[in-house]
Amino acid sequence: MTFDAGTWLSAMRRGDRATIGRALSLVESTRPEDRARARALLDAAGPERTDVHRIGVTGPPGVGKSTLIDVLGMRLLDRGHKVAVLAVDPSSERSGGSILGDKTRMTRLGKDPRAFVRPSPSRGALGGVARRTRDAMRLLEGIGYDRIFVETVGVGQSETLVAQLTDTVLGLLSPGVGDGLQGVKRGLLEWVDVVAVTHADGAMRGAAQRTRREFRAALGLFGARDDGWIPPVCAVSAVEGDGVDELCDRIEAHFEHLVGEGRLEARRAEQRVRWMWHLIESGLLAGLRGRPGLAARVAAWERAVGQGEEAPETVAESVVEACLEGLERSVGSDT
Ligand SMILES: Nc1nc2c(ncn2[C@@H]2O[C@H](COP(=O)(O)OP(=O)(O)O)[C@@H](O)[C@H]2O)c(=O)[nH]1
Numbered sequence: 001m002t003f004d005a006g007t008w009l010s011a012m013r014r015g016d017r018a019t020i021g022r023a024l025s026l027v028e029s030t031r032p033e034d035r036a037r038a039r040a041l042l043d044a045a046g047p048e049r050t051d052v053h054r055i056g057v058t059g060p061p062g063v064g065k066s067t068l069i070d071v072l073g074m075r076l077l078d079r080g081h082k083v084a085v086l087a088v089d090p091s092s093e094r095s096g097g098s099i100l101g102d103k104t105r106m107t108r109l110g111k112d113p114r115a116f117v118r119p120s121p122s123r124g125a126l127g128g129v130a131r132r133t134r135d136a137m138r139l140l141e142g143i144g145y146d147r148i149f150v151e152t153v154g155v156g157q158s159e160t161l162v163a164q165l166t167d168t169v170l171g172l173l174s175p176g177v178g179d180g181l182q183g184v185k186r187g188l189l190e191w192v193d194v195v196a197v198t199h200a201d202g203a204m205r206g207a208a209q210r211t212r213r214e215f216r217a218a219l220g221l222f223g224a225r226d227d228g229w230i231p232p233v234c235a236v237s238a239v240e241g242d243g244v245d246e247l248c249d250r251i252e253a254h255f256e257h258l259v260g261e262g263r264l265e266a267r268r269a270e271q272r273v274r275w276m277w278h279l280i281e282s283g284l285l286a287g288l289r290g291r292p293g294l295a296a297r298v299a300a301w302e303r304a305v306g307q308g309e310e311a312p313e314t315v316a317e318s319v320v321e322a323c324l325e326g327l328e329r330s331v332g333s334d335t
């Protein structure tokens, strides 16, 4: 099908999965001609929707993220929602089979016509992953998906990334991980909205319940957050189904908490502002390094600083000042 944003969107809204896949590939591409088409699609997809719940799922490889998304997603379908799943992997190293195996872990969701599972994770540098994930979410929202899961390996920066992309972060723990709580960063409890201990079945059932109690107690010590939310701690078996309904209710309750008093808008507004600053920073740097009309000058600065003829501070200050003066000239100055 040749490209036309309107035609593509209608096909996607009718549930044409091949076109959805193609559109997501466009959105993920960095080629300039693809970027232009992706932008046309996003413009046509309409404004950001506040009836859409973006749910980040984070935790170490093997904790059960994909398996749990499969059962939670099925519950949400039964409750009348349309579910989509994206995976992100901002690590430079390969993360083994955990994400590659996602499609096979999401056997039910992957086959259900009401759901869309993006099998390939968005990989690469943090900024690129954030951009592709944001755009993919907006596209999926624009064609009617209203519960979007973002699965991410809970390592390093990807943890905070997912909090900047989603409304609710579900943090998964393995039974026993909380023993004494030394192994768990306190930071985690500050930005995870719902906690679930997985593998609460068979031989691990008791350990999972113990870990749950320990986390409850720990969270009780921290008290409620500024916005009044106390992250609930659940124990869940994705295999036997125990605790899945309760967890699903808790996740939905957090969304209601956000929607209730304009907190969702506030959270997303903050995310958009952060994103704007990220784009300004990365755009300025990329522009300075890559603008053809400045290439010779930039090379001369580097040479002068490298050879010790100019101080790095002197050059940096004059570059920054010139950028800011140029900006004041074009947008005006408040003073
Ligand atoms: N017994 C049991 N096994 C589980 C549960 N959840 C996941 N698993 C298993 O744990 C392994 C890793 O699960 P997966 O969903 O791929 O983890 P991910 O890397 O976090 O996405 C798989 O073999 C699953 O079948 C659970 O609740 N109970």
Ligand SMILES: [Mg+2]
Pocket (backbone or CB within 6 Å): 065, 066, 067, 098, 099, 101, 102, 105, 151
């Ligand atoms: Mg997985």
